[in-house]
Amino acid sequence: HVQLVESGGGSVQAGGSLRLSCVASGRIDDSYRMGWFRQAPGKEREAVAAVWHRGAIITSYVDTVKGRFTISRDNNPDTLYLRMNSLKPEDTAMYYCAADPTYGGVWSRPDEYTYWGQGTQVTVS
Secondary structure, three states, rough: OOEEEEEEEEEEEEOEEEEEEEEEEEEOOOOOOOEEEEEEOOOEEEEEEEEEEEEEEEEEEOOOOOOOOOEEEEEOOOOEEEEEOOOOHHOOEEEEEEEEEOOOOOOHHHHOOOOOOOOOOOOOO
């Protein structure tokens, strides 16, 4: 079993920055794909970014955050980060960390991930 705990959310003004963290524990290793998703009130959960190993480190982003957000992962302890710059009001959402032991399929589909954190709120005004 894998546990994921997010932190780092908050309220910022448009143009500001935040860094989200997700500490992973349990039976997780470098082979897991990890990602960030977000969900705004009344909207479906959507992908933000993901990272995984396949010979090299691979990162992917949705178009709306490319150039503004950076995903990264450290191994000791196993922590996933999301650096968010130039935040916009439309980035307001609950942000979730997710992990899965496989890297096949479509990285941006929530149903491709087995483990989820509780979320951390980001509000941009």
